[in-house]
Amino acid sequence: xxxxxxxxxxxxxxxxxxxxxxxxxxxxxxxxxxxxxxxxxxxxxxxxxxxxxxxxxxxxxxxxxxxxxxxxxxxxxxxxxxxxxxxxxxxxxxxxxxxxxxxxxxxxxxxxxxxxxxxxxxxxxxxxxxxxxxxxxxxxxxxxxxxxxxxxxxxxxxxxxxxxxxxxxxxxxxxxxxxxxxxxxxxxxxxxxxxxxxxxxxxxxxxxxxxxxxxxxxxxxxxxxxxxxxxxxxxxxxxxxxxxxxxxxxxxxxxxxxxxxxxxxxxxxxxxxxxxxxxxxxxxxxxxxxxxxxxxxxxxxxxxxxxxxxxxxxxxxxxxxxxxxxxxxxxxxxxxxxxxxxxxxxxxxxxxxxxxxxxxxxxxxxxxxxxxxxxxxxxxxxxxxxxxxxxxxxxxxxxxxxxxxxxxxxxxxxxxxxxxxxxxxxxxxxxxxxxxxxxxxxxxxxxxxxxxxxxxxxxxxxxxxxxxxxxxxxxxxxxxxxxxxxxxxxxxxxxxxxxxxxxxxxxxxxxxxxxxxxxxxxxxxxxxxxxxxxxxxxxxxxxxxxxxxxxxxxxxxxxxxxxxxxxxxxxxxxxxxxxxxxxxxxxxxxxxxxxxxxxxxxxxxxxxxxxxxxxxxxxxxxxxxxxxxxxxxxxxxxxxxxxxxxxxxxxxxxxxxxxxxxxxxxxxxxxxxxxxxxxxxxxxxxxxxxxxxxxxxxxxxxxxxxxxxxxxxxxxxxxxxxxxxxxxxxxxxxxxxxxxxxxxxxxxxxxxxxxxxxxxxxxxxxxxxxxxxxxxxxxxxxxxxxxxxxxxxxxxxxxxxxxxxxxxxxxxxxxxxxxxxx
RNA sequence: GCGAGACUGGCGGAAUUGGUAGACGCGCUAGACUUAGGAUCUAGUAUCUAACGGUGUGGGGGUUCGAGUCCCCCGUCUCGCACCA
Numbered sequence: 060x061x062x063x064x065x066x067x068x069x070x071x072x073x074x075x076x077x078x079x080x081x082x083x084x085x086x087x088x089x090x091x092x093x094x095x096x097x098x099x100x101x102x103x104x105x106x107x108x109x110x111x112x113x114x115x116x117x118x119x120x121x122x123x124x125x126x127x128x129x130x131x132x133x134x135x136x137x138x139x140x141x142x143x144x145x146x147x148x149x150x151x152x153x154x155x156x157x158x159x160x161x162x163x164x165x166x167x168x169x170x171x172x173x174x175x176x177x178x179x180x181x182x183x184x185x186x187x188x189x190x191x192x193x194x195x196x197x198x199x200x201x202x203x204x205x206x207x208x209x210x211x212x213x214x215x216x217x218x219x220x221x222x223x224x225x226x227x228x229x230x231x232x233x234x235x236x237x238x239x240x241x242x243x244x245x246x247x248x249x250x251x252x253x254x255x256x257x258x259x260x261x262x263x264x265x266x267x268x269x270x271x272x273x274x275x276x277x278x279x280x281x282x283x284x285x286x287x288x289x290x291x292x293x294x295x296x297x298x299x300x301x302x303x304x305x306x307x308x309x310x311x312x313x314x315x316x317x318x319x320x321x322x323x324x325x326x327x328x329x330x331x332x333x334x335x336x337x338x339x340x341x342x343x344x345x346x347x348x349x350x351x352x353x354x355x356x357x358x359x360x361x362x363x364x365x366x367x368x369x370x371x372x373x374x375x376x377x378x379x380x381x382x383x384x385x386x387x388x389x390x391x392x393x394x395x396x397x398x399x400x401x402x403x404x405x406x407x408x409x410x411x412x413x414x415x416x417x418x419x420x421x422x423x424x425x426x427x428x429x430x431x432x433x434x435x436x437x438x439x440x441x442x443x444x445x446x447x448x449x450x451x452x453x454x455x456x457x458x459x460x461x462x463x464x465x466x467x468x469x470x471x472x473x474x475x476x477x478x479x480x481x482x483x484x485x486x487x488x489x490x491x492x493x494x495x496x497x498x499x500x501x502x503x504x505x506x507x508x509x510x511x512x513x514x515x516x517x518x519x520x521x522x523x524x525x526x527x528x529x530x531x532x533x534x535x536x537x538x539x540x541x542x543x544x545x546x547x548x549x550x551x552x553x554x555x556x557x558x559x560x561x562x563x564x565x566x567x568x569x570x571x572x573x574x575x576x577x578x579x580x581x582x583x584x585x586x587x588x589x590x591x592x593x594x595x596x597x598x599x600x601x602x603x604x605x606x607x608x609x610x611x612x613x614x615x616x617x618x619x620x621x622x623x624x625x626x627x628x629x630x631x632x633x634x635x636x637x638x639x640x641x642x643x644x645x646x647x648x649x650x651x652x653x654x655x656x657x658x659x660x661x662x663x664x665x666x667x668x669x670x671x672x673x674x675x676x677x678x679x680x681x682x683x684x685x686x687x688x689x690x691x692x693x694x695x696x697x698x699x700x701x702x703x704x705x706x707x708x709x710x711x712x713x714x715x716x717x718x719x720x721x722x723x724x725x726x727x728x729x730x731x732x733x734x735x736x737x738x739x740x741x742x743x744x745x746x747x748x749x750x751x752x753x754x755x756x757x758x759x760x761x762x763x764x765x766x767x768x769x770x771x772x773x774x775x776x777x778x779x780x781x782x783x784x785x786x787x788x789x790x791x792x793x794x795x796x797x798x799x800x801x802x803x804x805x806x807x808x809x810x811x812x813x814x815x816x817x818x819x820x821x822x823x824x825x826x827x828x829x830x831x832x833x834x835x836x837x838x839x840x841x842x843x844x845x846x847x848x849x850x851x852x853x854x855x856x857x858x859x860x861x862x863x864x865x866x867x868x869x870x871x872x873x874x875x876x877x878x879x880x881x
Numbered sequence: 882g883c884g885a886g887a888c889u890g891g892c893g894g895a896a897u898u899g900g901u902a903g904a905c906g907c908g909c910u911a912g913a914c915u916u917a918g919g920a921u922c923u924a925g926u927a928u929c930u931a932a933c934g935g936u937g938u939g940g941g942g943g944u945u946c947g948a949g950u951c952c953c954c955c956g957u958c959u960c961g962c963a964c965c966a
Contacts, residue, residue, distance in 0.1 A: 061920095273885060273961080280884080283965065305966060318966090358964085390965045397966085404964055476965050597961080667906070669894055673887090681893060683919095684906040690921095746895070749905035756905090759922095824901035829947045831901055869946050875900045879946050 064657030097592030134181035192511030216245035283476025304391030313419035331366030406434035489552030497539035526550035590623035630674020659785035666744035704797035706767035720764035821873035
């Protein structure tokens with residue numbers, strides 16, 4: 060009979076929901092396991108195969124843990140604010156709130172069909188005041204600690220869309236992701252979160268979490284710690300000073316010029332009258348370049364002289380001051396001391412503009428007089444460096460810093476590449492920033508008692524260069540909380556990454572109204588034990604969340620230092636080589652397949668395709684394999700109705716007392732349990748499923764030769780093994796076998812009988828001079844002598860030894876015998 | 882340019898610490914049962930060879946009794962970072 064997946068899946072989904080099987084008991088903290096997938100963005104495209112690929116297998120892992128006795132908590136929610144809903148509104152006129160709510164309603168139904176163990180009591184969405192109120196509360200706490208501030212900063216601006224774009228919305232070629240227009244740089248006053256205050260801890264914390272090395276490395280590089288020093292250069296005939304940052308204070312005597320970022324405020328103060336035109340012209344050229352073009356390493360070096368000179372404090376040498384766009388305003392001090400002899404960029408620049416090159420580090424095996432063909436950037440012995448001559452680089456760094464500090468020429472300094480997090484968005488569909496601008500009092504925080512600052516529904520959300528909220532008089536006009544005078548609200552909204560940087564706290568009790576989250580539950584259930592999501596979030600969401608977590612800890616609201624102790628990235632499912640997206644029109648709709656083969660088969664297939672971390676190109680070619688597997692399993696259970704009632708199995712059998720066929724089956728089921736456990740533990744679903752297929756192949760051959768008790772023993776274990784990977788049919792099978800309680804209502808797991816894992820006999824490969832010449836069967840743990848005697852009795856193998864002298868032989872128990880002959 | 886990872890049959894992919902390469906699945910071939918088969922079951926399926934046997938894990942070298950696995954060189958692809966002083 061064909062497996063009636065539709066009835067069975069509906070039946071069990073209803074059962075789980077009616078019985079509240081997946082409601083987490085938060086009072087039980089032993090063996091707690093918080094399993095989380097990155098919550099879903101509710102776009103009009105609904106669920107696609109990529110979501111299934113993320114959620115299904117993760118739920119399988121969680122279900123496995125549940126059966127193993129863990130108190131599993133697995134919530135789901137909606138990352139509901141964001142640009143796409145707003146863009147959709149601009150196009151269609153449908154309000155973001157309405158489209159989002161419709162999408163959520165649809166997606167909720169789709170999610171339920173996967174059959175995950177989501178605790179729907181924890182469902183949340185970020186676009187409601189009950190949630191975003193706490194974004195605003197967080198903002199206020201950050202502000203009070205000086206970690207939220209406003210400054211003028213360059214941002215990506217799309218002249219066609221008339222709006223600011225986040226970095227991630229700018230394509231690699233510097234164009235707008237939406238319309239393809241070239242993005243320009245614009246200076247605007249923006250809100251920032253001071254993530255840089257946590258740079259050091261974000262870096263060192265990486266050592267305490269079990270994340271993929273790749274991801275940790277990306278964060279490490281993103282934070283970009285560099286140790287060095289600041290050095291102050293006096294400007295000739297001026298009171299101005301130029302402070303540079305360098306990681307190579309040991310090359311300080313080799314400075315032959317100084318570079319300032321073109322936009323640096325010092326430039327106007329330094330530039331000599333006859334150089335003003337050149338500087339202005341150069342700055343103009345730079346302005347038309349995008350950030351990406353400007354920072355491209357392949358671009359030829361450009362720059363302009365200022366006519367001014369700086370004085371190197373350590374040797375009083377007079378060096379020219381240039382401006383060049385390879386000095387970045389946003390890193391370090393925006394000024395660079397150039398040592399062309401020992402820095403590739405400086406070398407290239409000096410060659411092009413014919414500036415001096417002075418060698419101060421001696422490459423081992425060369426002479427101080429040798430001409431440099433390229434920059435020597437390694438360490439060495441100092442030369443041309445006065446009192447430091449002859450000192451090795453490493454030692455010289457410390458000595459020179461000491462010298463700088465003693466003479467007030469500079470100091471040791473650590474710099475980070477990480478920049479503060481720009482959270483302002485000139486957009487409607489996000490959390491209003493809880494600030495009021497008063498003509499008298501300036502920037503004033505909304506008081507906590509006045510939260511939330513509600514996002515008005517009635518807004519002209521068409522983007523016309525300013526925040527849509529700015530055009531809503533009712534929203535904008537407000538009294539100043541300090542002086543009571545007329546004031547205006549902040550019109551910008553927050554980056555949606557703020558929402559997602561603490562949602563895992565809120566899940567625990569999304570209805571709590573007097574604080575940001577239930578701190579009592581958080582103490583029990585945070586950190587998240589297993590977090591699964593895409594690798595593309597490595598330096599965005601995953602970094603922001605760590606930052607906000609540490610801040611929340613510093614507020615005294617959690618004891619943990621890190622949000623996610625274990626992290627796994629599922630691979631990307633592509634279609635014809637491209638990432639699935641609505642705009643490319645290559646989205647594969649899972650409903651087509653679930654309607655045909657059911658959720659269990661579809662989930663199984665996604666897991667069976669290959670390694671979870673790899674993903675791959677979509678193809679439905681192999682789906683019939685998993686379909687057949689489920690059909691065969693169903694037939695097997697149908698043929699053994701109520702067997703666990705009529706012939707209940709013991710917990711364990713003495714393998715020696717079983718018949719030959721029973722032995723084979725008994726070993727196989729226990730070996731399968733053993734294999735399956737290690738595979739699922741490591742998110743290796745493909746091989747776990749392969750082991751179940753091997754099992755069913757074996758059962759097909761021999762189960763009818765077993766006693767009913769052994770049949771019951773094997774089938775109840777097989778049903779439990781199906782539980783995580785195919786939960787609906789597993790429940791059905793469990794019931795068919797005659798079990799009273801549902802598998803997930805009263806979780807059960809069968810440990811492998813360790814004594815049944817090894818075979819009686821082993822296949823031993825026999826090699827002669829490393830070449831395989833045959834294989835033979837010997838009792839397990841046979842010794843070398845015995846195996847050799849079998850070799851000589853085997854004609855086919857013995858043939859290769861005839862007339863040869865045995866020099867030596869290598870024997871690996873139960874595996875191989877290699878005879879070396881001459 | 883720098884960094885990380887990958888490369889195994891027609892296809893997706895398996896292979897503890899180096900120890901019988903190709904598990905499992907798709908596809909394909911043959912057979913069985915069928916009115917039928919895009920259902921099911923059985924057998925086969927890396928490759929060359931009539932066979933003995935040889936050759937095979939991107940290419941080339943090396944270490945070893947033995948290499949998909951370790952080392953060196955090269956190629957292709959994917960991802961990340963891209964002048965961070």
